[in-house]
Amino acid sequence: MTATTTAPVQEPEKHAAAKQSWWRDDSTEQMRRNLGLVGVLAVLIVIGIITKPELYSDGTWVRNNIFTILELASVIGVVTVGMTFVIIGGGIDLSVGAIIALAGVWSTTLATQDFGPGGMIFCALAVGIGVGVVNGILIAYGRLVAFIATLAMMVAARGLAAQISGKQTQVSTSSFINGLAANDFLGVPVLVYILAAVVAAGWVLLNRTTFGRRTVAVGGNVEAARLAGINVKRHTLLLYALxxxxxxxxxxxLTSQANSAQAAMANLYELDAIAAAIIGGTLLSGGRGTIIGSLLGVLVFSTITNLFAINNLSTEVQNMVKGGIIVAAVLIQQVQFKSLSQFFSKNKITTS
Amino acid sequence: MKHASDLSRRRLLLGGAALGAGALLTACTSNETDEPSGGAQTVAAGNNANAAPGQKVVIGFSAPAADHGWIAAITNNAKAQAGTYSDVEFKTVEAGADAAAQRAALQTLIAQKPNVIVLLPHDGKELNAFGLEAMQAGIPVVNLDRAFPDALAYRLQIKGDNYGMGVSAAHYIIDQMKAKNVASPVIGEIAGIDSLELTQERSKGFADTLTQAGFRVANRRAAEFTADSGQREAASLLQALPKMDALWNHDDDQGIGVLAAITQANRSEFIMVGGAGSKAAMEAIQADNSVLKATVTYSPSMASSAISLARLIGQNKGMSDLVELQVPKEIILASETITKENASNYLKLGF
Structure with a gap:
């Protein structure tokens, strides 16, 4: 992190002559944020190398470790892509963990498993979209505050999941589903491909389609978006369905990773996803955010988890550090990118 | 106008598709198996003197709503055991979501004037006052597993041995390591929810016993008693310990995820010991085709025993094998070690 905080101190002075310095240019702001997160990742890996040199000296172990981190990030990463869209669109979705539990439980009931892996996947996706649509209708057409509506859904969906599963752990017997987490394709775990595909699709949807532009518009200023002819209500509904x-x-x-599903699964994933999106530079009030930033946010968290595991440090310490990182990331971004650049431009004016 | 009708047709199609998917989905919520489900852990009324039907006893029962296989088994066992006695009337109340809700439910139970109350509290400390109240009202309370701190609050306390679980798991691992001549084994531990006292006790028993043998835990990760958290923590643990000799996982339900992580990482160089004693774990131990070689019990069969003892208390009888004329005040179950050799005996106790 030190590497990233010292950089801006010199940069603005160097480019001060040019009116639009690279560092202060608004269009590259997100890129700088992401560079900061890459810096954090690099620091975490260096700490890993310093604390466990005997592990990091083994090439195969390092390769496996990278895939372990990516697999750890895969489930939460996919959730965070959806969360990023909702937050950019000016909303919030607290029910994601509960939707995962409900979809997981629903797709692993004995009746669903009879339909084979295709039926299970269809069921999980249909339940996910269905609950998302209900969220969207409540928020867009029922005019409920997103926080309240999804909070209610969080409680209700977990309740329904517990009801369906009879509070038992449901084991998945489908070798195809279980194989998703166990198998590699060309040396890369299948889950990593799924994460990559969802992130790529999310990036294209946000940056290269009208849907993405509309999302930013709705999140930035609802009234302006409505006057510009965007069907704000329908768009909001679609965001929650997404x-x-x-x-x-x-x-x-997650079902394939755990070979099972239960009502208590994906506990607190909503907070992990929101935290990852926030440190990835997504504005909680909407209108700004990137998929790549969110992905980097998820990777920072899973790298920390990995770092703590290989050093045998307890979960409590890990949670404290996680909390610290969320605050630090947001503070640094504010200080570094707003105040500092303003501070230096003011200084320039007064001194010259 | 043409545009509007287009839209409504599209909406009709979409709506139809959504309804169809919904109908298909509701058909998918069934968890019915074809085979008859036995599974509850009861002991048939034997031929000792206590088995003969006696004075009628009304037993009131309350346990937290199950969010985990073990708690579900507690309620099922109690119900099934009560069913085996012709002289027992079983009254159960839903304990609700927390200690306060359970307290309210128990008040309605007292109003029904049961002879004995069997109670697995949400929290022993919080429900202690209720125990005192019921005892004062002349209703004996059988305290199941989560102990009341106040000795006046219960007639009988029957519980599992968390510290003993750790001890049993460590003993099994020590024996295996000695048999294999491993001088300084790398031992991993996957605990349950770390903020619970029972998790701390289990880990302490494990660490204390290992220390006596000169061994230590190389890496310990805490999961959350769920399969997905077990998988997550096990994947991290396996990455941290590229070579391991033994692993203890506190809970067989989260063990589903731990075993999944081990399969996903293609690891098999170590032995694994489970905890609690689920049916799936026992079958895996019996089949002997995975790293899971043993599990140490924390059996929900204690609920069945609690009902039997509550009946004896209600009928003012003692345990026929003991000399005393009354049921003892405290029973702590031993944590037994299930291995391939004796798994068949325990299968009926699996949950």
């Missing part, structure tokens, strides 16, 4: 779809995909992935 988040639900991501949860459905995540439910299949």
């Amino acid at each position: 988040s639900g779809l991501c949860c459905g995909i995540a439910a299949v992935m």
Whole structure:
């Protein structure tokens, strides 16, 4: 992190002559944020190398470790893509963990498993989208505050999941589903491909389609978006359905990882996803955010988890550090990118 | 106008598709198996003197709503055991979501004037006052597993041995390591929810016993008693310990995820010991085709025993094998070690 905080101190002075310095240019701001997160990742890996040199000296172990981190990030990463869309669109979805549990449980009931892996995947995706649509209708057409509506859904969906499963752990007997987490394709775990595909699709949808532009517009200023002819209500509904779809995909992935599903699964994933999106530079009030930033946010968290595991440190310490990182990331971004650049431009004016 | 009708047709199609998917989905919520489900752990009324039907006893029962296989088994066992006695009337109340809700439910139970109350509290400390109240009202309380701190609050306390679980798991691992001549084994531990006292006790028993043998836990990860958290923590643990000799996982339900992580990582160089004693774990131990070689019990069969003892208390009888004329005040189950050799004896106790 030190590497990233010292950099801006010199940069603005160097480019001060040019009116639009690279560092202060608004269009590259997100890129700088992402570079900061890459810096954090690099620091975490260096700490890993310093604390466990005997592990990091083994090439195969390092390769496996990278895939372990990516697999750890895969489920939460898929959820975070959906969450990023919802937050950019000015909303919030607290029900993602509960939707995963409901979709996972629903797709692993004995009746669903009879339909084979295709039926299970269809069921998980349909339940995810269905719950997302209900969220969307409540928020867009029922005019409920997103926080309240999805909070209610969080409680209700977990309740329904517990009801369906009879509070038991449901084991998945489908070798195809279980194989998703166990198998590699060309040396890369299948779950990593799924994560890559969802992130790529999310990036294209946000940056290269009208849907993405509309999302930013709705999140930035609802009234302006409405006057510009965007059907804000329908768009909001679609955002929650998209988040639900991501949860459905995540439910299949998590079921394959754990070979089972239960009502208590994906505990607190909503907070992990929101935290990852926030440190990835997504504005909680909407209108700004990137998929790549969110992905980097998820990777930072899973790298920390990995770092703590290989050093045998307790979960409590890990949670404290996680909390610290969320605050630090947001503070650094504010200080570094707003105040510092303003501070230096003011200084320039007064001194010259 | 043409545009509007287009839209409504599209909506009709979409709506139809959604309804169809919904109908298909509701058909998918069934968990019915074809085979008859036995599974509850009861002991048939034997031929000792206590088995003969006696004075009628009304037993009130309350346990937290199950969010885990073990708690579900507790309620099922109690119900099934009560069913085996012709002289027992079984009254159960839903305990609700927390200690306060359970307290309210228990008040309605007292109003029904049961002879004995069997109670697995949400929290022993919080429900202690209720125990005192019921005992004062002359209703004996059988405290199941989560102990009341106040000795006046219960007639009988029957519980599992968390510290003993750790001890049993460590003993099994020590024996195996000695047999294999491993001088300084790398031992991993996957605990349950770390903030619970029972998890701390289990880990302490495990660490204390290992220390006596000169061994230590190389890496310990805490999961959340769920399969997905077990998988997550096990994947991290396996990455941290590229070579391991033994692993203890506190809970067989989260063990589903731990075993999945081990399969996913293609690891098999170590032995694994489970905890609690689920049916799936026992079958895996019996089949002997995975790293899971043993499990140490924390059996929900204690609920069945609690009902039997509550009946004896209600009928003012003692345990026929003991000399005393009354049921003892405290029973702590031993944590037994299930291995391939004796798994068949325990299968009926699996949950």
